[in-house]
Amino acid sequence: MTARLLWRPTRLVTAILVTLIMFFPLYWLLITSFKTPAELSSAVPTFWPKKFAWTNYRDIFHAAPFTRYALNTLIQTVGLVVLQLNLGLLAAYAFSKGQFWGRDKWFILVLAALMVPEQVTFVPVYVMMSQLGWLNTFLALIIPHGVSAYSIFLMRQAFKSINNDVIEAAKVDGAGRFRIIYLILVPMALPTVITIIILKVIGSWNSYFWPLIMTNSDNMRVLTVGIAMLKDSFPGQEMMSFHLVMAASVVAIAPIVMLFVFAQKHIVSAMANSTFK
Template sequence: MTKPLLHTTRIGIAVIITLLMFFPIYWMLITALKTPAELRVSSPTFWPDKVMWENFATAFKAIPFYRFTLNTVIQTVGIVFLQINIGLMAAYAFAKGTFPGRDKLFALVLAALIVPEQVVFVPVYVLMSKLNWINTYYALIIPHAASAYGIFLLRQMFRSINNDVIEAAKVDGANRVQVLYKILTPMAMPTVSTLAVISFISSWNAYFWPLIMTNSNKMRVLTVGISMMRDSIAGDEALNMHIIMSASVLIILPIVVLFIFAQKYIVAAMANSTFK
């Protein structure tokens, strides 16, 4: 295969994959803009006959949208802040520290990556209940304060930094906290930014944990709110799908915008996250 043909083939495959992955988002968007009558037609249309922007206003009124958004923001910011800082400290210890059992402890951290939260949620739920943290931000944030993947990602980045940089900082009188936050963290900023994005997306989209940890509208988050909206119209989803999709579009907008601006950092960090 000649180089021009190979190049064209690669571009064609990339375009097809992009369209396949983007189509569900496109379909959600146009469904959010359709009328109930258009949703019932036998032949689906690929663009609304009449654009219904008021569907978004209806979605706002269907659930306590502002309260759910506030809860989601507080949960997400808390988890992102804790995962980054705990990840930085743990990664620094595993990458540059010298203590007995370091590598074995890191292996246990990696082992946590294969354990789904559904396996451990019962004992954690019991603990949250005994602490009287059900229906509080503590229950939404604290169980996810550390990320095994984030520790791994940062540890790989720190291992690529020459120890001479740390020794020079110590000679200048910097302590370990200063070395971590003033020397290593700025050098690892692409990886830190990537972890922040991954943590943000995971926390913003969280459904299972907020569902079992909250039972009042005062503490519920947006993903649970979508489920409530769907359940409240059980049996009439086909007639109200435009409202459900409108709420879904509003929820994913922050993630889409964040990912567009941060994708280059994600690619750079993934390329540096190989085992070393």
């Protein structure tokens, strides 16, 4: 009994400590975005701004074409999500409800793509984009990542949990494959679909390596690359732009943080139902 009484406060204290450790970088990012360059260059770090420099958030739009970076990021994210979601739905339907030779073996081959890191394939893909004349365009940012093996896996598992009788009844009513997928299966697997959208939005919004390789002008840079370039805008005097980098980072991560907070229950639900079958 004594052990149980001790375990509860110990577990609570541990949870609080872990939460504080995880959220401290975000806290430091936020307060640093309000500091002045003079306070940042101080030898003694401060855990609260001596004076809130609200102008930091205004200055980031003068230091770089931040609005253009945000628009490019939005276009890339929407394009990737729409393409990956639709191709993933079609592939998941084929692998879960289709009947063709080697269906499960082909699916294992798709899963094998998860083990191939992006850094292994980017050279041949870069050469291909160059030969097609797509470098420094949205096509190079979107098309190479138009299919996601992880999305196919999650949606396949969700579709397999749906009884085939529902599909057969829809076929009797004259529904075609596209109508079955988008009007019947998608609503029934909505938590998984929402989870995929959220994960892909976060992944695309935070992508850095691929946009860095595929773009080389301010007109095509995304937020992550633009913020990195902003850091290097004062060679040898990085502290001169550190407050702007932090302010730009806050603006960049705010949308995806809010998205995750409001949709976390869908992510938990989908992950709980994604066991391999």
